[in-house]
Amino acid sequence: MRYAFYISDGTALTAEAFGHALLSMFPVNFEHKTLPFIDNQEKANEVCKTIKKAVSDSGEPPLIFHTFVNEKLKAKITDCGGICYDFLDHFIAPVEKELGVKAEPKTHRTHGVHKNYNFRIDAINYALDNDDGKRLNQLDKADLILIGVSRTGKTPTSLYLAMQYGIKVANYPLTDDDDFERLQLPKELKQYRHKLFGLTLSSQRLHEIRSQRREGSQYASMAQCRFELAEVERLYSREAVPFINSTHYSVEEIAAKILAKTNLERHRY
Protein backbone atom coordinates (compact mmCIF):
# COMPACT_ATOMS: atom_id res chain seq x y z
CA MET A 1 0.00 0.00 0.00
CA ARG A 2 1.32 3.38 -0.99
CA TYR A 3 1.12 6.19 1.58
CA ALA A 4 -0.11 9.74 0.95
CA PHE A 5 0.53 12.40 3.60
CA TYR A 6 -1.12 15.81 3.97
CA ILE A 7 1.01 17.96 6.23
CA SER A 8 0.83 21.58 7.34
CA ASP A 9 1.59 24.01 10.13
CA GLY A 10 -2.11 24.97 9.78
CA THR A 11 -5.24 22.80 9.45
CA ALA A 12 -3.88 20.91 6.40
CA LEU A 13 -7.30 21.32 4.79
CA THR A 14 -5.84 22.94 1.69
CA ALA A 15 -3.20 20.21 1.37
CA GLU A 16 -5.96 17.60 1.71
CA ALA A 17 -8.22 19.26 -0.85
CA PHE A 18 -5.45 19.58 -3.40
CA GLY A 19 -3.85 16.18 -2.78
CA HIS A 20 -7.17 14.31 -2.87
CA ALA A 21 -8.21 16.06 -6.07
CA LEU A 22 -4.93 15.14 -7.72
CA LEU A 23 -4.80 11.53 -6.50
CA SER A 24 -8.47 10.92 -7.39
CA MET A 25 -7.33 10.92 -11.02
CA PHE A 26 -5.19 7.83 -10.45
CA PRO A 27 -6.53 4.28 -10.21
CA VAL A 28 -4.28 3.54 -7.23
CA ASN A 29 -5.18 2.83 -3.61
CA PHE A 30 -3.52 4.97 -0.99
CA GLU A 31 -3.30 4.91 2.75
CA HIS A 32 -4.13 8.56 3.53
CA LYS A 33 -2.75 10.32 6.59
CA THR A 34 -3.36 13.97 7.56
CA LEU A 35 -0.95 15.66 9.96
CA PRO A 36 -2.12 19.18 10.88
CA PHE A 37 -0.57 21.82 13.17
CA ILE A 38 3.04 20.68 12.71
CA ASP A 39 4.18 24.01 14.07
CA ASN A 40 7.39 23.34 15.98
CA GLN A 41 10.66 21.49 15.49
CA GLU A 42 9.72 18.68 17.87
CA LYS A 43 6.51 17.85 15.98
CA ALA A 44 8.40 18.08 12.68
CA ASN A 45 10.92 15.56 13.98
CA GLU A 46 8.08 13.17 14.88
CA VAL A 47 6.59 13.56 11.39
CA CYS A 48 9.99 12.87 9.89
CA LYS A 49 10.12 9.56 11.78
CA THR A 50 6.60 8.72 10.55
CA ILE A 51 7.63 9.40 6.95
CA LYS A 52 10.76 7.27 7.26
CA LYS A 53 8.73 4.45 8.79
CA ALA A 54 6.29 4.66 5.86
CA VAL A 55 9.21 4.33 3.46
CA SER A 56 10.52 1.24 5.21
CA ASP A 57 7.03 -0.31 5.73
CA SER A 58 5.89 0.07 2.14
CA GLY A 59 9.25 -0.05 0.38
CA GLU A 60 8.26 3.08 -1.54
CA PRO A 61 8.48 6.76 -0.70
CA PRO A 62 5.14 8.29 0.34
CA LEU A 63 3.64 11.16 -1.62
CA ILE A 64 3.62 14.28 0.51
CA PHE A 65 1.29 17.23 -0.07
CA HIS A 66 2.20 20.09 2.18
CA THR A 67 1.56 23.75 2.92
CA PHE A 68 3.98 25.41 5.34
CA VAL A 69 4.37 29.03 6.25
CA ASN A 70 7.42 28.33 8.38
CA GLU A 71 10.32 27.74 5.98
CA LYS A 72 12.51 25.88 8.49
CA LEU A 73 9.79 23.36 9.26
CA LYS A 74 9.09 22.96 5.55
CA ALA A 75 12.78 22.23 4.91
CA LYS A 76 12.75 19.61 7.65
CA ILE A 77 9.68 17.82 6.22
CA THR A 78 10.90 17.87 2.63
CA ASP A 79 14.12 16.19 3.67
CA CYS A 80 12.80 12.92 5.12
CA GLY A 81 12.68 10.70 2.05
CA GLY A 82 9.15 11.43 0.75
CA ILE A 83 8.17 12.75 -2.67
CA CYS A 84 7.01 16.29 -1.98
CA TYR A 85 4.50 18.39 -3.90
CA ASP A 86 4.58 22.04 -2.91
CA PHE A 87 1.66 23.16 -5.00
CA LEU A 88 1.14 26.62 -3.50
CA ASP A 89 4.78 27.56 -3.74
CA HIS A 90 4.87 26.87 -7.44
CA PHE A 91 2.14 29.42 -8.14
CA ILE A 92 3.18 32.20 -5.77
CA ALA A 93 5.79 33.74 -8.08
CA PRO A 94 3.51 33.96 -11.16
CA VAL A 95 0.67 35.47 -9.09
CA GLU A 96 3.07 37.96 -7.46
CA LYS A 97 4.20 39.01 -10.90
CA GLU A 98 0.65 39.36 -12.19
CA LEU A 99 -0.60 41.34 -9.18
CA GLY A 100 2.58 43.32 -8.65
CA VAL A 101 2.27 42.54 -4.94
CA LYS A 102 4.38 40.32 -2.67
CA ALA A 103 2.72 37.30 -1.04
CA GLU A 104 2.42 37.46 2.75
CA PRO A 105 2.06 33.89 3.91
CA LYS A 106 0.43 33.54 7.35
CA THR A 107 -0.95 30.45 9.02
CA HIS A 108 -4.70 30.25 9.59
CA ARG A 109 -5.52 32.74 6.89
CA THR A 110 -7.36 30.28 4.67
CA HIS A 111 -9.48 28.56 7.31
CA GLY A 112 -9.44 31.04 10.17
CA VAL A 113 -12.11 33.32 11.60
CA HIS A 114 -12.87 35.92 8.93
CA LYS A 115 -15.41 38.64 8.39
CA ASN A 116 -17.77 36.13 6.83
CA TYR A 117 -17.33 33.60 9.62
CA ASN A 118 -20.37 34.73 11.63
CA PHE A 119 -22.46 34.46 8.47
CA ARG A 120 -21.67 30.78 8.40
CA ILE A 121 -22.40 30.13 12.08
CA ASP A 122 -25.65 32.12 11.85
CA ALA A 123 -26.60 30.15 8.76
CA ILE A 124 -25.98 26.81 10.53
CA ASN A 125 -28.18 27.90 13.42
CA TYR A 126 -30.81 29.07 10.95
CA ALA A 127 -30.76 25.72 9.13
CA LEU A 128 -31.19 23.84 12.41
CA ASP A 129 -33.99 26.11 13.63
CA ASN A 130 -35.80 25.87 10.31
CA ASP A 131 -35.21 22.22 9.53
CA ASP A 132 -38.03 19.96 8.45
CA GLY A 133 -40.74 22.62 8.47
CA LYS A 134 -40.23 23.15 12.21
CA ARG A 135 -41.00 26.86 11.91
CA LEU A 136 -42.78 28.89 9.32
CA ASN A 137 -42.37 32.34 10.83
CA GLN A 138 -38.76 32.92 9.75
CA LEU A 139 -39.11 32.22 6.05
CA ASP A 140 -38.68 35.92 5.30
CA LYS A 141 -35.05 35.49 6.41
CA ALA A 142 -34.36 32.46 4.22
CA ASP A 143 -32.13 32.77 1.17
CA LEU A 144 -33.57 29.50 -0.10
CA ILE A 145 -36.35 27.07 0.87
CA LEU A 146 -35.82 23.44 -0.09
CA ILE A 147 -38.90 21.30 -0.53
CA GLY A 148 -39.40 17.63 -1.28
CA VAL A 149 -40.90 14.42 0.06
CA SER A 150 -39.36 12.76 3.11
CA ARG A 151 -35.74 11.50 2.73
CA THR A 152 -34.70 13.29 -0.40
CA GLY A 153 -31.63 14.99 1.12
CA LYS A 154 -33.10 18.34 2.18
CA THR A 155 -31.41 18.48 5.61
CA PRO A 156 -27.83 17.59 4.62
CA THR A 157 -28.05 19.96 1.65
CA SER A 158 -29.32 22.79 3.88
CA LEU A 159 -26.52 22.23 6.38
CA TYR A 160 -23.86 22.01 3.70
CA LEU A 161 -24.94 25.29 2.07
CA ALA A 162 -24.85 26.94 5.51
CA MET A 163 -21.50 25.50 6.54
CA GLN A 164 -19.70 26.02 3.26
CA TYR A 165 -21.20 29.26 2.01
CA GLY A 166 -23.16 30.94 4.82
CA ILE A 167 -26.43 30.60 2.91
CA LYS A 168 -29.60 30.50 5.03
CA VAL A 169 -31.70 27.54 3.96
CA ALA A 170 -35.03 26.47 5.43
CA ASN A 171 -36.45 23.14 4.41
CA TYR A 172 -40.02 21.92 4.29
CA PRO A 173 -41.12 18.31 3.86
CA LEU A 174 -44.11 17.43 1.74
CA THR A 175 -45.18 14.63 4.09
CA ASP A 176 -47.74 11.88 3.85
CA ASP A 177 -49.91 14.00 6.15
CA ASP A 178 -50.49 16.12 3.09
CA ASP A 179 -53.12 15.06 0.69
CA PHE A 180 -50.94 13.80 -2.13
CA GLU A 181 -53.89 13.26 -4.42
CA ARG A 182 -54.40 16.98 -4.70
CA LEU A 183 -50.96 18.23 -3.71
CA GLN A 184 -50.76 21.99 -3.33
CA LEU A 185 -48.05 24.30 -2.10
CA PRO A 186 -48.76 25.03 1.57
CA LYS A 187 -50.04 28.59 1.80
CA GLU A 188 -47.12 29.61 4.09
CA LEU A 189 -44.75 28.82 1.23
CA LYS A 190 -46.74 30.44 -1.54
CA GLN A 191 -45.66 33.97 -0.72
CA TYR A 192 -42.02 32.83 -0.87
CA ARG A 193 -42.39 31.03 -4.14
CA HIS A 194 -39.30 32.78 -5.59
CA LYS A 195 -37.15 31.14 -2.87
CA LEU A 196 -38.41 27.59 -3.44
CA PHE A 197 -36.23 24.83 -4.83
CA GLY A 198 -37.35 21.21 -5.13
CA LEU A 199 -35.45 17.97 -4.65
CA THR A 200 -36.45 14.66 -6.12
CA LEU A 201 -34.96 11.18 -6.41
CA SER A 202 -35.51 8.00 -8.38
CA SER A 203 -38.25 5.92 -6.74
CA GLN A 204 -35.82 2.99 -6.46
CA ARG A 205 -33.31 5.05 -4.48
CA LEU A 206 -36.00 6.58 -2.26
CA HIS A 207 -37.36 3.08 -1.58
CA GLU A 208 -33.87 1.93 -0.52
CA ILE A 209 -33.29 4.93 1.75
CA ARG A 210 -36.71 4.70 3.39
CA SER A 211 -36.34 0.94 3.83
CA GLN A 212 -33.23 1.51 5.92
CA ARG A 213 -35.39 3.56 8.28
CA ARG A 214 -38.62 1.55 8.32
CA GLU A 215 -38.25 -1.70 6.46
CA GLY A 216 -41.43 -3.22 5.10
CA SER A 217 -43.57 -0.18 5.92
CA GLN A 218 -46.14 1.40 3.63
CA TYR A 219 -43.97 4.55 3.84
CA ALA A 220 -41.00 2.68 2.33
CA SER A 221 -42.92 0.70 -0.29
CA MET A 222 -42.05 1.14 -3.96
CA ALA A 223 -45.67 2.00 -4.72
CA GLN A 224 -45.77 4.79 -2.14
CA CYS A 225 -42.38 6.18 -3.20
CA ARG A 226 -43.37 6.15 -6.85
CA PHE A 227 -46.68 7.82 -6.08
CA GLU A 228 -45.28 10.58 -3.88
CA LEU A 229 -42.48 11.40 -6.32
CA ALA A 230 -44.81 11.55 -9.30
CA GLU A 231 -47.16 13.88 -7.44
CA VAL A 232 -44.41 16.13 -6.18
CA GLU A 233 -42.80 16.39 -9.61
CA ARG A 234 -46.16 17.35 -11.05
CA LEU A 235 -46.40 20.02 -8.38
CA TYR A 236 -42.93 21.38 -9.25
CA SER A 237 -43.89 21.62 -12.91
CA ARG A 238 -47.31 23.13 -12.29
CA GLU A 239 -45.94 25.75 -9.88
CA ALA A 240 -42.75 26.37 -11.89
CA VAL A 241 -40.52 25.42 -8.94
CA PRO A 242 -36.98 24.68 -10.18
CA PHE A 243 -35.83 21.23 -9.06
CA ILE A 244 -33.13 18.64 -9.47
CA ASN A 245 -33.06 14.89 -9.31
CA SER A 246 -30.34 14.11 -6.79
CA THR A 247 -30.19 10.32 -7.26
CA HIS A 248 -26.60 10.19 -8.44
CA TYR A 249 -25.22 13.24 -6.69
CA SER A 250 -23.35 13.93 -3.48
CA VAL A 251 -24.39 16.75 -1.19
CA GLU A 252 -21.53 18.87 -2.62
CA GLU A 253 -22.81 18.31 -6.15
CA ILE A 254 -26.44 19.00 -5.22
CA ALA A 255 -25.37 22.25 -3.51
CA ALA A 256 -23.22 23.33 -6.45
CA LYS A 257 -26.09 22.63 -8.87
CA ILE A 258 -28.54 24.63 -6.77
CA LEU A 259 -26.13 27.56 -6.63
CA ALA A 260 -25.53 27.37 -10.37
CA LYS A 261 -29.30 27.51 -11.00
CA THR A 262 -30.22 30.15 -8.43
CA ASN A 263 -27.16 32.38 -8.58
CA LEU A 264 -27.24 32.83 -4.76
CA GLU A 265 -24.28 34.68 -3.29
CA ARG A 266 -21.59 32.66 -1.53
CA HIS A 267 -20.52 34.24 1.77
CA ARG A 268 -17.22 32.69 2.40
CA TYR A 269 -14.02 34.53 1.85
Next chain:
Amino acid sequence: MRYAFYISDGTALTAEAFGHALLSMFPVNFEHKTLPFIDNQEKANEVCKTIKKAVSDSGEPPLIFHTFVNEKLKAKITDCGGICYDFLDHFIAPVEKELGVKAEPKTHRTHGVHKNYNFRIDAINYALDNDDGKRLNQLDKADLILIGVSRTGKTPTSLYLAMQYGIKVANYPLTDDDDFERLQLPKELKQYRHKLFGLTLSSQRLHEIRSQRREGSQYASMAQCRFELAEVERLYSREAVPFINSTHYSVEEIAAKILAKTNLERHRY
Protein backbone atom coordinates in the same frame (compact mmCIF):
# COMPACT_ATOMS: atom_id res chain seq x y z
CA MET B 1 -11.70 45.61 -8.27
CA ARG B 2 -9.83 42.61 -9.62
CA TYR B 3 -11.87 39.54 -10.54
CA ALA B 4 -11.08 35.94 -9.60
CA PHE B 5 -12.96 33.13 -11.35
CA TYR B 6 -13.25 29.48 -10.31
CA ILE B 7 -14.40 27.45 -13.28
CA SER B 8 -14.93 23.75 -13.87
CA ASP B 9 -16.94 21.16 -15.77
CA GLY B 10 -17.55 19.66 -12.27
CA THR B 11 -18.50 21.33 -8.97
CA ALA B 12 -15.53 23.76 -9.07
CA LEU B 13 -14.94 22.98 -5.38
CA THR B 14 -11.33 22.00 -5.99
CA ALA B 15 -10.69 25.13 -8.05
CA GLU B 16 -12.24 27.21 -5.25
CA ALA B 17 -10.21 25.51 -2.51
CA PHE B 18 -6.97 25.96 -4.36
CA GLY B 19 -7.61 29.47 -5.67
CA HIS B 20 -8.81 30.78 -2.30
CA ALA B 21 -5.80 29.28 -0.52
CA LEU B 22 -3.44 30.91 -2.98
CA LEU B 23 -5.15 34.31 -3.08
CA SER B 24 -5.49 34.43 0.74
CA MET B 25 -1.73 35.07 0.80
CA PHE B 26 -2.14 38.35 -1.03
CA PRO B 27 -3.33 41.60 0.55
CA VAL B 28 -5.60 42.32 -2.41
CA ASN B 29 -9.39 42.42 -2.61
CA PHE B 30 -11.02 40.28 -5.23
CA GLU B 31 -14.49 39.95 -6.61
CA HIS B 32 -14.89 36.15 -6.50
CA LYS B 33 -17.08 34.28 -8.96
CA THR B 34 -17.59 30.51 -9.10
CA LEU B 35 -18.87 28.94 -12.32
CA PRO B 36 -19.50 25.21 -11.92
CA PHE B 37 -20.78 22.61 -14.42
CA ILE B 38 -19.48 24.36 -17.53
CA ASP B 39 -19.89 21.13 -19.42
CA ASN B 40 -20.84 22.07 -22.95
CA GLN B 41 -19.72 24.46 -25.68
CA GLU B 42 -22.69 26.77 -25.21
CA LYS B 43 -21.99 27.30 -21.51
CA ALA B 44 -18.29 27.77 -22.26
CA ASN B 45 -19.19 30.49 -24.76
CA GLU B 46 -21.24 32.25 -22.09
CA VAL B 47 -18.34 32.05 -19.63
CA CYS B 48 -16.05 33.46 -22.28
CA LYS B 49 -18.31 36.47 -22.63
CA THR B 50 -18.32 36.90 -18.83
CA ILE B 51 -14.52 36.82 -18.75
CA LYS B 52 -14.25 39.36 -21.57
CA LYS B 53 -16.74 41.61 -19.79
CA ALA B 54 -14.64 41.38 -16.59
CA VAL B 55 -11.58 42.45 -18.57
CA SER B 56 -13.35 45.48 -19.98
CA ASP B 57 -15.10 46.37 -16.67
CA SER B 58 -11.99 46.26 -14.52
CA GLY B 59 -9.37 47.11 -17.14
CA GLU B 60 -7.34 44.11 -15.95
CA PRO B 61 -7.49 40.44 -16.84
CA PRO B 62 -9.20 38.28 -14.19
CA LEU B 63 -7.33 35.45 -12.50
CA ILE B 64 -8.83 32.13 -13.51
CA PHE B 65 -8.50 28.95 -11.48
CA HIS B 66 -9.91 26.03 -13.38
CA THR B 67 -10.19 22.27 -13.44
CA PHE B 68 -11.49 20.75 -16.65
CA VAL B 69 -11.66 17.15 -17.72
CA ASN B 70 -12.89 18.07 -21.19
CA GLU B 71 -9.86 19.41 -23.10
CA LYS B 72 -11.88 21.27 -25.73
CA LEU B 73 -13.81 23.23 -23.11
CA LYS B 74 -10.59 23.94 -21.26
CA ALA B 75 -9.01 25.32 -24.44
CA LYS B 76 -12.05 27.56 -24.98
CA ILE B 77 -11.87 28.99 -21.42
CA THR B 78 -8.13 29.57 -21.45
CA ASP B 79 -8.44 31.60 -24.64
CA CYS B 80 -10.70 34.43 -23.45
CA GLY B 81 -8.20 36.94 -22.11
CA GLY B 82 -7.91 35.80 -18.47
CA ILE B 83 -4.75 34.76 -16.63
CA CYS B 84 -5.18 31.01 -16.16
CA TYR B 85 -3.75 28.79 -13.45
CA ASP B 86 -4.08 25.11 -14.24
CA PHE B 87 -2.76 23.78 -10.97
CA LEU B 88 -3.78 20.13 -11.35
CA ASP B 89 -2.34 19.85 -14.81
CA HIS B 90 1.07 20.98 -13.64
CA PHE B 91 1.34 18.12 -11.16
CA ILE B 92 -0.14 15.30 -13.23
CA ALA B 93 3.04 14.46 -15.15
CA PRO B 94 5.30 14.23 -12.05
CA VAL B 95 2.76 12.05 -10.21
CA GLU B 96 2.31 9.83 -13.27
CA LYS B 97 6.05 9.37 -13.38
CA GLU B 98 6.30 8.60 -9.68
CA LEU B 99 3.41 6.10 -9.67
CA GLY B 100 4.17 4.62 -13.07
CA VAL B 101 0.44 4.92 -13.86
CA LYS B 102 -1.44 7.15 -16.29
CA ALA B 103 -3.92 9.65 -14.89
CA GLU B 104 -7.56 9.00 -15.81
CA PRO B 105 -9.36 12.32 -15.41
CA LYS B 106 -13.12 11.98 -14.92
CA THR B 107 -15.60 14.57 -13.76
CA HIS B 108 -17.28 14.09 -10.39
CA ARG B 109 -14.54 11.85 -9.04
CA THR B 110 -13.41 14.22 -6.31
CA HIS B 111 -16.79 15.25 -4.94
CA GLY B 112 -19.07 12.50 -6.16
CA VAL B 113 -20.85 9.66 -4.37
CA HIS B 114 -18.13 7.32 -3.11
CA LYS B 115 -17.94 4.30 -0.89
CA ASN B 116 -17.55 6.57 2.12
CA TYR B 117 -20.47 8.78 1.13
CA ASN B 118 -23.06 6.96 3.23
CA PHE B 119 -20.74 7.25 6.22
CA ARG B 120 -21.04 11.00 5.93
CA ILE B 121 -24.82 11.08 5.54
CA ASP B 122 -25.23 8.64 8.44
CA ALA B 123 -22.91 10.79 10.54
CA ILE B 124 -24.94 13.94 9.78
CA ASN B 125 -28.12 12.18 10.83
CA TYR B 126 -26.36 10.90 13.94
CA ALA B 127 -25.18 14.41 14.87
CA LEU B 128 -28.71 15.81 14.47
CA ASP B 129 -30.30 12.99 16.46
CA ASN B 130 -27.73 13.31 19.24
CA ASP B 131 -27.40 17.09 19.34
CA ASP B 132 -27.57 18.97 22.60
CA GLY B 133 -27.95 15.92 24.85
CA LYS B 134 -31.24 15.05 23.13
CA ARG B 135 -30.61 11.33 23.52
CA LEU B 136 -28.34 9.36 25.77
CA ASN B 137 -29.11 5.86 24.51
CA GLN B 138 -26.94 6.00 21.36
CA LEU B 139 -23.66 7.07 22.92
CA ASP B 140 -22.24 3.59 22.33
CA LYS B 141 -22.30 4.45 18.60
CA ALA B 142 -20.52 7.80 19.00
CA ASP B 143 -16.95 8.21 17.79
CA LEU B 144 -16.68 11.33 19.93
CA ILE B 145 -18.79 13.15 22.54
CA LEU B 146 -18.32 16.91 22.76
CA ILE B 147 -19.13 18.55 26.07
CA GLY B 148 -19.15 22.17 27.21
CA VAL B 149 -21.36 24.92 28.56
CA SER B 150 -24.05 26.45 26.37
CA ARG B 151 -22.86 28.33 23.21
CA THR B 152 -19.30 27.07 22.98
CA GLY B 153 -19.59 25.72 19.44
CA LYS B 154 -20.49 22.08 20.08
CA THR B 155 -23.20 21.83 17.42
CA PRO B 156 -21.37 23.39 14.44
CA THR B 157 -18.26 21.37 15.29
CA SER B 158 -20.28 18.13 15.47
CA LEU B 159 -21.90 18.84 12.11
CA TYR B 160 -18.63 19.79 10.45
CA LEU B 161 -16.90 16.60 11.60
CA ALA B 162 -19.85 14.59 10.26
CA MET B 163 -20.08 16.41 6.94
CA GLN B 164 -16.38 16.59 6.20
CA TYR B 165 -15.11 13.31 7.62
CA GLY B 166 -18.08 11.03 8.42
CA ILE B 167 -17.28 11.05 12.13
CA LYS B 168 -20.21 10.39 14.48
CA VAL B 169 -20.28 13.08 17.14
CA ALA B 170 -22.80 13.41 19.95
CA ASN B 171 -22.80 16.58 22.01
CA TYR B 172 -23.92 17.21 25.54
CA PRO B 173 -24.42 20.62 27.14
CA LEU B 174 -23.41 21.26 30.72
CA THR B 175 -26.39 23.55 31.30
CA ASP B 176 -27.39 25.86 34.09
CA ASP B 177 -29.81 23.14 35.16
CA ASP B 178 -26.73 21.35 36.44
CA ASP B 179 -25.42 22.25 39.80
CA PHE B 180 -22.33 24.16 38.76
CA GLU B 181 -21.12 24.48 42.34
CA ARG B 182 -20.39 20.79 42.46
CA LEU B 183 -20.12 20.00 38.78
CA GLN B 184 -19.83 16.30 38.02
CA LEU B 185 -19.83 14.34 34.82
CA PRO B 186 -23.37 13.07 34.26
CA LYS B 187 -23.40 9.34 34.96
CA GLU B 188 -24.55 8.55 31.39
CA LEU B 189 -21.29 10.05 30.14
CA LYS B 190 -19.00 8.45 32.68
CA GLN B 191 -18.90 5.08 30.98
CA TYR B 192 -17.89 6.79 27.72
CA ARG B 193 -15.20 8.87 29.32
CA HIS B 194 -12.66 7.84 26.66
CA LYS B 195 -14.86 9.47 23.98
CA LEU B 196 -15.26 12.81 25.75
CA PHE B 197 -13.75 16.03 24.46
CA GLY B 198 -14.36 19.42 26.03
CA LEU B 199 -14.77 22.86 24.47
CA THR B 200 -14.20 26.11 26.26
CA LEU B 201 -14.03 29.80 25.35
CA SER B 202 -12.83 33.04 26.86
CA SER B 203 -15.50 34.46 29.18
CA GLN B 204 -15.52 37.69 27.14
CA ARG B 205 -16.33 35.84 23.91
CA LEU B 206 -18.97 33.66 25.59
CA HIS B 207 -20.56 36.78 27.07
CA GLU B 208 -20.72 38.35 23.58
CA ILE B 209 -22.23 35.25 21.99
CA ARG B 210 -24.81 34.75 24.73
CA SER B 211 -25.70 38.45 24.68
CA GLN B 212 -26.68 38.12 21.02
CA ARG B 213 -29.21 35.50 22.10
CA ARG B 214 -30.49 36.95 25.37
CA GLU B 215 -29.16 40.42 25.98
CA GLY B 216 -29.01 41.55 29.58
CA SER B 217 -29.95 38.13 31.00
CA GLN B 218 -28.29 36.43 33.94
CA TYR B 219 -27.35 33.67 31.46
CA ALA B 220 -25.37 36.16 29.34
CA SER B 221 -23.76 38.08 32.20
CA MET B 222 -19.96 38.20 32.46
CA ALA B 223 -20.18 36.87 36.01
CA GLN B 224 -22.20 33.83 34.97
CA CYS B 225 -19.99 33.13 31.93
CA ARG B 226 -16.84 33.41 34.00
CA PHE B 227 -18.27 31.17 36.71
CA GLU B 228 -19.51 28.43 34.38
CA LEU B 229 -16.28 28.37 32.37
CA ALA B 230 -14.11 28.17 35.49
CA GLU B 231 -16.17 25.29 36.86
CA VAL B 232 -16.22 23.39 33.59
CA GLU B 233 -12.47 23.79 33.10
CA ARG B 234 -11.93 22.47 36.62
CA LEU B 235 -14.10 19.51 35.72
CA TYR B 236 -12.07 18.84 32.55
CA SER B 237 -8.85 18.86 34.56
CA ARG B 238 -10.18 16.76 37.40
CA GLU B 239 -11.65 14.13 35.07
CA ALA B 240 -8.73 14.28 32.61
CA VAL B 241 -11.01 15.22 29.71
CA PRO B 242 -8.94 16.67 26.85
CA PHE B 243 -10.21 20.09 25.81
CA ILE B 244 -9.46 23.13 23.69
CA ASN B 245 -10.16 26.79 24.03
CA SER B 246 -11.88 27.72 20.78
CA THR B 247 -11.98 31.51 21.23
CA HIS B 248 -9.85 32.35 18.21
CA TYR B 249 -10.63 29.36 16.01
CA SER B 250 -13.00 28.64 13.18
CA VAL B 251 -15.02 25.43 13.10
CA GLU B 252 -12.49 23.97 10.60
CA GLU B 253 -9.62 24.72 12.97
CA ILE B 254 -11.45 23.35 16.03
CA ALA B 255 -12.24 20.15 14.11
CA ALA B 256 -8.66 19.78 12.88
CA LYS B 257 -7.35 20.28 16.41
CA ILE B 258 -9.71 17.68 17.84
CA LEU B 259 -8.68 15.18 15.17
CA ALA B 260 -5.01 15.91 15.80
CA LYS B 261 -5.49 15.24 19.53
CA THR B 262 -7.76 12.19 19.29
CA ASN B 263 -6.39 10.51 16.18
CA LEU B 264 -9.92 9.62 15.02
CA GLU B 265 -10.14 8.12 11.55
CA ARG B 266 -11.35 10.33 8.71
CA HIS B 267 -13.88 8.55 6.48
CA ARG B 268 -13.76 10.54 3.37
CA TYR B 269 -12.03 9.31 0.30
